[in-house]
Amino acid sequence: MSLKKRILYFAVGLLIGIVFVKIIFDKKDVSFDYLPEDRVLKTLKTKQRIFDDKALLFFQQQKIDTSFIETFLTNGNVDFGKSEQRKKPCNFYYIESKYQGNKLAVNIKNCDTLVTIQKAFKINEK
Numbered sequence: 001m002s003l004k005k006r007i008l009y010f011a012v013g014l015l016i017g018i019v020f021v022k023i024i025f026d027k028k029d030v031s032f033d034y035l036p037e038d039r040v041l042k043t044l045k046t047k048q049r050i051f052d053d054k055a056l057l058f059f060q061q062q063k064i065d066t067s068f069i070e071t072f073l074t075n076g077n078v079d080f081g082k083s084e085q086r087k088k089p090c091n092f093y094y095i096e097s098k099y100q101g102n103k104l105a106v107n108i109k110n111c112d113t114l115v116t117i118q119k120a121f122k123i124n125e126k
Contacts, residue, residue, distance in 0.1 A: 036078075036080070037077065037078045037080075040078050040085075040093060040110075041073050041074070041076060041078065041095075043110065044073050044093070044108060044110060044115050045070070045073045045074070047110070047113065047114060047115045048113065048114055048115065049069065049114075049115045049116075049117060050114065050115075050116050050117070051066060051116075051117045052116055052117060052118045052119065054118065054119045054120075055106065055117045055118060055119055055120045058119070058120040058121060059120060062122075064099065068099065069106075069117060071097075072095065072097045072099075072104070072106065073095070075097050075098075076095040076096060076097040076106075077095065077096050077097065078093055078094070078095050079094045079095070079096060082094035089111065089112075090109050090110055090111040091109075091110040092107065092108070092109055092110070093107070093108045093110060094106075094107055094108075095108060096123065102122055103122065103123040104120060104121070104122055104123065105120070105121055105122075105123050106118075106119065106120045106121075107119040107120075
């Protein structure tokens with residue numbers, strides 16, 4: 001059997017396998033949370049959340065519903081350079097995301113059982 005036929009058979013088998021895996025895992029609620037940013041966001045989403053007064057004031061001034069934070073934690077980007085993930089007793093994370101064309105950021109305090117949204121603000125894009 002020639003090399004071209006082997007590669008063709010391999011590619012067809014690989015595609016069929018990918019389709020089966022996709023069908024099986026779409027029915028289950030499976031997520032790929034192995035990257036550092038994904039693990040942080042998943043952890044923040046699963047814990048109980050409270051809002052600091054500064055964050056609530058920002059959301060009220062901007063007329064943003066506080067339930068937006070769920071979307072923020074799903075689509076946000078953690079900036080580990082501005083975060084303090086090894087601070088004791090609670091970690092601090094700086095997360096950015098877009099909302100209605102504006103770039104927003106939040107500072108989040110992550111303790112053992114509680115997540116506190118400390119501050120929210122707009123980022124001036126240059």
